[in-house]
Amino acid sequence: MTDQLPETEQDPRAVAAERRAAKLKQRHAAERRFRWFGRLSIAFGLAAVVFLFTDIIGKGVGAFTQTYVDVPITFDAEALGLTPDSTEKEIKAASFESFFKKSLREMFPEVTDRKAKRGLYAIFTSDMPLILRNMVVDDPTLIGTTQTISMIADDDFDMYFKHSYGRDIDAADQINRLSDSQLEIVDKLVKSGAVYTKLNTILFTNSDSREPELAGIKGAIMGSILTLMVTLLLSFPIAVSTAIYLEEFAPQNKITDFIEVNINNLAAVPSVIFGLLGLAVFINFFGLPRSVPLIGGFVLTLMTLPTIIISSRAAIKAVPPSIRDAAMGMGASKMQTVIHHVLPLAMPGMLTGTIIGMAQALGETAPLLMIGMVAFIVDVPGSVTDSATVLPVQIFLWSDSPERAFVEKTSAAIMVLLSFLICMNSLAVWLRRRLERRW
Amino acid sequence: MTLSSLLIIIFAASAVAYFLGHTRSQQIAKPAGGIRSLAALPSYYATMVGLWALIPSLLLVFLWLALDGSIIASLVKSSLPAEAKQLSPESLGLVLSQVENVASGIGSVESIGIEYRPAIERLQNLNAISAKAMPILSLCALAVGLLLGLRAVRADNNARYSVEKVFNATLFICSSIAIFTTFGIVFSVLFESIAFFQKVPITEFLFGTHWSPQIAIRADQAGASGSFGVIPLIVGTLLISFIALLIAVPIGLMSAIYLSEYASRRVRGFVKPTLEILAGVPTVVYGFFAALTVAPAIRQYGDAARDWGAENGIDWLANLAVSSESALAAGIVMGVMIIPFVSSLSDDVINAVPQSLRDGSFGLGATQSETIKRVIFPAALPGIVGGVLLAASRAIGETMIVVMAAGLAANLTVNPLEAVTTVTVQIVTLLVGDQEFDSAKTLAAFALGLFLFLITLFLNVIALRVVKKYREQYD
Numbered sequence: 001m002t003d004q005l006p007e008t009e010q011d012p013r014a015v016a017a018e019r020r021a022a023k024l025k026q027r028h029a030a031e032r033r034f035r036w037f038g039r040l041s042i043a044f045g046l047a048a049v050v051f052l053f054t055d056i057i058g059k060g061v062g063a064f065t066q067t068y069v070d071v072p073i074t075f076d077a078e079a080l081g082l083t084p085d086s087t088e089k090e091i092k093a094a095s096f097e098s099f100f101k102k103s104l105r106e107m108f109p110e111v112t113d114r115k116a117k118r119g120l121y122a123i124f125t126s127d128m129p130l131i132l133r134n135m136v137v138d139d140p141t142l143i144g145t146t147q148t149i150s151m152i153a154d155d156d157f158d159m160y161f162k163h164s165y166g167r168d169i170d171a172a173d174q175i176n177r178l179s180d181s182q183l184e185i186v187d188k189l190v191k192s193g194a195v196y197t198k199l200n201t202i203l204f205t206n207s208d209s210r211e212p213e214l215a216g217i218k219g220a221i222m223g224s225i226l227t228l229m230v231t232l233l234l235s236f237p238i239a240v241s242t243a244i245y246l247e248e249f250a251p252q253n254k255i256t257d258f259i260e261v262n263i264n265n266l267a268a269v270p271s272v273i274f275g276l277l278g279l280a281v282f283i284n285f286f287g288l289p290r291s292v293p294l295i296g297g298f299v300l301t302l303m304t305l306p307t308i309i310i311s312s313r314a315a316i317k318a319v320p321p322s323i324r325d326a327a328m329g330m331g332a333s334k335m336q337t338v339i340h341h342v343l344p345l346a347m348p349g350m351l352t353g354t355i356i357g358m359a360q361a362l363g364e365t366a367p368l369l370m371i372g373m374v375a376f377i378v379d380v381p382g383s384v385t386d387s388a389t390v391l392p393v394q395i396f397l398w399s400d401s402p403e404r405a406f407v408e409k410t411s412a413a414i415m416v417l418l419s420f421l422i423c424m425n426s427l428a429v430w431l432r433r434r435l436e437r438r439w
Numbered sequence: 440m441t442l443s444s445l446l447i448i449i450f451a452a453s454a455v456a457y458f459l460g461h462t463r464s465q466q467i468a469k470p471a472g473g474i475r476s477l478a479a480l481p482s483y484y485a486t487m488v489g490l491w492a493l494i495p496s497l498l499l500v501f502l503w504l505a506l507d508g509s510i511i512a513s514l515v516k517s518s519l520p521a522e523a524k525q526l527s528p529e530s531l532g533l534v535l536s537q538v539e540n541v542a543s544g545i546g547s548v549e550s551i552g553i554e555y556r557p558a559i560e561r562l563q564n565l566n567a568i569s570a571k572a573m574p575i576l577s578l579c580a581l582a583v584g585l586l587l588g589l590r591a592v593r594a595d596n597n598a599r600y601s602v603e604k605v606f607n608a609t610l611f612i613c614s615s616i617a618i619f620t621t622f623g624i625v626f627s628v629l630f631e632s633i634a635f636f637q638k639v640p641i642t643e644f645l646f647g648t649h650w651s652p653q654i655a656i657r658a659d660q661a662g663a664s665g666s667f668g669v670i671p672l673i674v675g676t677l678l679i680s681f682i683a684l685l686i687a688v689p690i691g692l693m694s695a696i697y698l699s700e701y702a703s704r705r706v707r708g709f710v711k712p713t714l715e716i717l718a719g720v721p722t723v724v725y726g727f728f729a730a731l732t733v734a735p736a737i738r739q740y741g742d743a744a745r746d747w748g749a750e751n752g753i754d755w756l757a758n759l760a761v762s763s764e765s766a767l768a769a770g771i772v773m774g775v776m777i778i779p780f781v782s783s784l785s786d787d788v789i790n791a792v793p794q795s796l797r798d799g800s801f802g803l804g805a806t807q808s809e810t811i812k813r814v815i816f817p818a819a820l821p822g823i824v825g826g827v828l829l830a831a832s833r834a835i836g837e838t839m840i841v842v843m844a845a846g847l848a849a850n851l852t853v854n855p856l857e858a859v860t861t862v863t864v865q866i867v868t869l870l871v872g873d874q875e876f877d878s879a880k881t882l883a884a885f886a887l888g889l890f891l892f893l894i895t896l897f898l899n900v901i902a903l904r905v906v907k908k909y910r911e912q913y914d
Contacts, residue, residue: 028806031806031807034808034811034812037693038696040693041690041692041693041694042693042698045694045714045717045778046710046713046714048775052720055728055732238613239613241609241610241613241614242610242617244610246614249607250614259615262617262620265621265900266621268829268832268896269624270833270836270837270838270863270895271838272836272863272866272867272888273888273892276628276870276884276885276888277627277628279870280623280630280631280885281623285627286505287508305617305620335606335607362721363719363721363722363723364721365839366722366838366842369870370866370867370870370871374871395727396726396842399723399726399843411727414724418724421719425719
């Protein structure tokens with residue numbers, strides 16, 4: 001009578017065990033899923049780093065080469081109206097513009113159409129006559145001789161030659177801005193072997209320009225250096241003094257509490273607000289000039305102070321009290337204890353914080369836009385009161401330019417900025433490792 | 440004498456004063472039996488004399504620089520012709536700046552009127568006197584300070600006390616710069632905002648739904664309505680910040696959990712600094728990336744989706760319109776930027792949860808993910824919420840990414856595929872370039888600044904409170 005159990009009925013313990021196994025399987029699956037979410041998040045973050053860098057490098061690497069064309073030019077004394085004995089003033093007054101155009105017309109006699117002629121002149125940078133003039137000013141004996149000149153190609157020609165010449169026609173068409181007659185000339189030049197690319201030194205020796213092929217970042221780099229110098233000279237002593245005061249001397253009262261709250265708040269104030277402060281206080285109230293590294297430095301100082309103060313305080317806190325007690329026990333005053341013992345021991349940490357603050361200041365753009373550092377400036381600034389722009393602002397300005405060649409330049413400038421930042425951060429890491437000490 | 444050469448002279452003279460003080464203290468010490476007979480070390484006497492020389496002269500130079508412009512201007516005002524004195528303050532300022540230009544050689548007297556000649560001559564005279572008097576007076580102050588300092592070098596005078604007092608005061612002044620900065624921010628945005636609210640009623644600013652800051656100069660000018668309703672900007676800001684947080688919070692949080700609970704030391708040692716690179720990249724670079732890579736890609740995918748929708752007869756997809764500058768592009772890139780911010784804050788909080796809680800949970804048979812979800816996460820939640828609020832305030836205050844990628848049109852929309860504008864974008868666009876300083880358009884930027892400052896301040900205060908309050912509840 002008990003030999004036949006219904007098939008559906010099972011031992012309750014086996015059922016429970018099965019249910020437990022199923023549940024366990026489910027829980028382990030949940031565990032695996034959870035881990036995968038974690039892995040995917042990290043992968044997303046890492047992919048963003050890799051993608052950002054490859055995108056910028058891929059876009060910018062082209063800017064490190066520039067197309068040149070070797071062209072023989074005869075400095076015809078008659079055409080220029082000059083002799084080898086001409087004075088500098090006469091040379092400067094001579095019309096190199098028409099001479100340059102005439103030389104080109106003689107090289108390509110088949111170009112007769114007015115429009116085609118204009119196209120011919122436009123395949124070289126518009127500064128070419130000026131460059132020729134400067135060559136003659138430097139060396140008047142050139143007059144009457146024939147020289148092979150490395151002519152700087154115009155940005156459209158440059159982009160075409162570097163990125164699409166001899167490649168797939170469809171792809172070439174998309175970015176090609178040269179006219180048909182220009183393409184013929186370019187083709188002829190390339191076949192003659194005169195066109196080549198070499199390292200683009202213009203990028204590092206020139207300042208900003210409306211012509212992409214002549215635009216460089218020297219002015220912006222100098223501006224950044226001057227601005228950072230002002231920032232460093234002001235923020236380091238002020239921040240270190242503040243940190244020392246708050247950690248070592250400040251009495252516990254309302255005023256110090258208020259100072260602390262202020263510092264923490266300032267660390268979280270958006271950077272545009274500091275630009276508003278700079279505009280209202282330094283420029284409108286004190287009447288200081290716009291767009292100079294001095295004001296930029298002031299604004300960035302106020303912005304980086306909290307960063308440096310917070311890390312300097314941490315560094316001072318890390319110095320063990322026994323050192324202070326020992327110095328006091330030897331009869332040193334509080335000030336002597338701090339200056340002779342605490343400060344040197346806390347210095348590495350303070351420097352690390354300062355470098356990180358400077359890196360922040362180097363990359364900052366928004367507040368500088370408001371105090372007028374967006375001006376188009378061709379001269380390289382020589383002092384902190386000269387008009388200047390800084391590297392991130394230069395990047396912002398170029399990124400807004402309609403010429404396609406500026407995309408390349410912008411990416412190249414970003415690469416320069418990022419390499420400065422990586423250097424500074426590695427220095428901070430190295431300093432921390434090197435000078436870290438344990439008590 | 441230029442300012443920089445004057446400053447160099449003052450510093451050089453102070454260095455000389457230091458050595459004079461040093462020699463003098465030793466001269467005094469010698470007959471009395473060496474430096475042991477002095478109340479302080481010679482270097483303290485030297486520093487004291489140096490400070491006596493430096494501080495009064497420097498103070499004089501800075502006060503002079505700060506005040507001479509306004510004093511001279513008020514003196515010149517009295518020499519202005521009678522009709523100019525009746526002008527309103529704004530036009531008087533204009534006249535004064537014209538006078539200044541002519542006095543410094545830009546333009547001629549005839550251009551502003553011959554009756555201004557006495558004022559111009561007065562200004563030139565005063566400027567010349569000021570330029571001569573400042574170096575002379577400051578050098579006098581330096582000499583007097585030096586003599587007083589040298590007289591104070593006495594064996595019974597403990598120079599250390601006075602030197603340390605000066606140092607202490609300097610330290611205090613430096614630390615109060617943070618207060619001055621905060622006051623500077625508050626007052627600079629507050630005064631301009633008050634001026635703005637006199638032109639535009641505050642209710643229109645807070646509740647208006649139309650933002651178009653271009654003010655018509657002529658009556659018939661197109662596209663210049665001059666309305667200042669901040670709501671489209673708030674909606675745009677919130678939309679972009681929301682998208683950014685949607686990306687940054689889950690990814691940052693999961694990264695932090697994985698790195699602190701699962702990852703080996705080696706993986707952690709590599710991944711954590713790599714992720715932190717994202718926090719160090721300048722925002723202008725993200726802006727460029729958003730504008731040139733992400734936004735076109737989104738547009739391309741949007742167009743492809745629309746074509747596909749049109750082919751397959753899916754109506755809502757066929758009507759998809761993707762703007763070339765979109766809230767989505769700016770939001771995604773901003774989200775990537777604040778991932779390390781969220782992850783490092785959450786990392787700290789998760790690490791602060793005591794091991795005993797984990798062990799207790801494991802002891803009850805929970806798996807690792809169950810422990811994290813049911814024990815660690817609830818325990819760390821207040822800290823995480825604080826971290827997210829800090830990230831949100833950073834997203835709201837972020838400027839360059841949205842300036843470059845989100846557009847300028849003030850659309851009142853929550854569609855992430857459209858161009859929107861944010862508070863920070865408008866602050867920048869209103870103030871970049873030359874602008875007249877008393878128009879509602881410029882002042883609006885300061886009102887927006889005040890608004891932004893208050894919002895971020897509020898978020899930060901709450902966030903810090905939350906983090907602080909729950910940080911040590913297990914210890």
